[in-house]
Amino acid sequence: MPLLDIKNLTLEIDTGTQVIKALDKINLTVNSGEIRALVGESGSGKSLIVQAISGATPPNWSITADRMSWNGNNLLSMSEQKRRQILRKDIGVVFQHAIASLDPSVTLGEQLEESLPDQLIEGSWFWQRAQSRRKVVINTVHKVGIKDHEQYLRAYPHQIPTDIGQKLMLAMALISQPKMLIADDPTRGMETTTKVQVLKLLSRLNQTRSLGILFVSHDLLAIASMSHSMTVLYCGQTVESGKMKHIRKRPLHPYTKALMDSAPSFSKDLPPKSQLPTLAGTIPTLQHLPIGCRLGPRCPRAQRACVNVPAVRKIHDHSYSCHFPLHRDKV
Amino acid sequence: MIRILSRYAILFSLTLLSLCALSFSLIYLFPAEPVTTLTGITPQNLMQHEALMNQYHLNNSIIVQFADYLSELFAGNWGVSLISGQPLSEEIMLALPATIELSACAMFIVIVVGIPLGCYSGLRAYSTTDFTINSISVTAYSVPVFWLAVLFILTFSLQFGWLPLSGRINLLFDIPPKTGFLMIDILLADNVDRAAAFSDALLHLILPVLSIACISTASMIRITRRSIIDVLNKPFIIAARSKGLSSKQIFFRHVLRNALLPILPLMAMQITTLITNAMIVETLFSWPGIGNWLIQAIYQRDYSALRMGMLAVSTLVVMITIAIDLFNRLIDPSREKYESVTI
């Protein structure tokens, strides 16, 4: 049974003047022990999915889905209390901008201790619990790769460098020993060495504790090395989804192919001074969404039929939604 | 820590020095003889004039005069009032605690009523409750304080006769003024019926405090509400919600601290307005405070009293403002978010 199962999720934002369908029938599944990458350009709605799952939605959003369940329990119809419980214990979220997601008036140590639910601390007396809380925090901080915890735990969010902040956000998410981690672009703007450290940590956690990870990013190199399966998102629509090795070997959707081609791989022997392959145009803004398949205006294989939204088709666990996929000739 | 304290001590002395310089310059700016303004004694003939000039070094250079002025100030020799002839230090020391008592009670009500109501209103932003509270506070904020006091007097004192009209306490009680704070003096006096005196003083306190507090509370509600709405929209509150914390936890631990810290600098402005309103209200209620005293002084053109009174009140206000600033600096971890706070 998958940990997180989302089917046909639609997110509509009411801006007062018009209703925009920011996410259009998204399908997403994360199994236990699986690292799923959610890939898309900036503006494709990746962060919106994270917000929809965690339930922190402003009042002018309306979310409808055929199925949005965690471990079999329907998230949409659950009470506020139960949903909060799940968020506290089973799901950990790492946000994009670490410093902005931290309370500026509280020390980091306190914020870490706050994320720890009561069940995981042993000891029955006040001071025992406080001590063991501190111990768990220090352990987790070491595990994410921060050596001298004293200095950072006493500091305030605006006094620490950004990459330490990112690692601390990771620690905050992991401290409650969740079953799934949602990482919203955690390695953005990091240097390669730190990035590699974080990615190694994540894959180690995935192997040892079978922690499911939903890794939202547009860094293909990082994702390609460690994720098991991938969902490609374009402008609020899932265009392709399946196991990583299948997609790499044989992408079925033109957008996926363009994405794969655009990641520069310096091992391929390209002829010198040749043009790098790109997809013309830019992602449309929310106010000007094309009807039907949203890649239509940019797609080199687009035809008349693309004004209708393509249905989702599956080939052995590899699902795609395109009228003219790459394994069929352009008609 | 020591550095911060010493910085503030230097700032305080500098400001005090400039205030003394200002009050010194008033000697020459007021349209009366400098001798008169300085001492409060009008010289009757030329000899007395010369004697006074020599005594107070008014013939020497400005620097010497100023130095002398400062030493007189610290010695407590503040001169006498032009009209009543009493030493100014006594009069001011009696009048100032009355105003402080009035302002302190009003400030207490403002904090105890204003901040919770503002928080309540901010948490339910844009709902009907919030709309009601906001409308009431906008209305209360716009009422001129003297009109409100007059209305209160007309209704509660004259029409209904529930509350007394003037003074701090019924004249039948004779409380010796030891500290100047009536409440403390009542507790210290030993030949009066303390409970009766206390309740009587309280009744006298109600109307003036209410007139001042209405307006300042309305202002505080608006400021707090805006601050809470701003904090609720910040990303770390969304992150905290995703962590799975309950609303109560989020509010008391994160929202409250981050919302109250930026409004501390605004509190200083509030206190200034509060004291101005207190001074106006004192004239209407014949409350023997420094505002009433100063306004009587200006009606009678009592220049020496004006000079000293201005120094006393501005010193008090500056002390309070710098204390709030220091407090803010000590407890606020990040000082960057000072600049932009709105209502």
Add this chain to the structure above:
Amino acid sequence: MSRFSLYDDEAHPSPWQHTWRAFKSSHIALVGLAVLLLFVFFAFFAPLVAPYNPTYQNTEALLIPPSWAPNGSIAHLFGTDALGRDLFSRIMYGCRVTFGTSLLVVIIAMLVGVTIGTIAGMLSGVRSSVVNHLLDALMAIPTLLIAIIIVGILGSGLVNSMWAITLALIPQFVHHTRSFVRGEMKKDYIQSSTLDGASNLQLFYYSILPNMIEMLVVQGTLALSIAVIDISALGFLNLGAQAPLPELGAILATGLDAGYLAPWNIAIPGVSIFLMVLSITIVGDGLRSALRKRVNR
């Protein structure tokens, strides 16, 4: 040929149009604006519209109640005061004096304050922090105190009370302008203009001033409400406008004498001051939320 347009033309409203649209959407702000415009009308056209001369004392018509009371007459809409002067005309002239002087005070204070604040913000030096603290400490002196001092030096009168309130409002403008300019100077668009070769004056006029207008409008409405209350308070205490100059606070003070017999002499001037400040506050609030909506869109 049909006249519809094939391609929907995008309407991109300018920032001011945006603000006006957001302002219009709140009905209360529009009502406040209407009341405020009424006061502005009085401020400019009171001599043309008032039925009587405000200082004309009609000894046969003393203390006539307003027209809605049983013994009132329509000749005197709001009744008369103890000296037989028509209250309606007095109130109109009073609005003119109070509102007009407040506007003048705010404009002068804004000009002086913005100049000083900009200079202090752009040419910031090492000692600027001390100056800042000093200014903040001096900003805390109560308005009434400044007014009393100035009245003591110069004597009482409307003009002198105007000077007092201008002096009291300037530090606020200086403080806000200074912090705004300092914040903007650190931003990249100012740096790019500087690299292009803009002088300080050009920087101010073309880059900083357009962004500062919003903050100035907000501060201006705040200062206007403070100025109205302070001028009427000074008039009430007889430190500002002297009788027989009609000023709302002074009218209220003279009305106090016969207050018990003729409560309309107290109620009506008070209500006018209240409505004036209320409309300014409501319009200021509406402007502030309109500007906020525009920025957060």
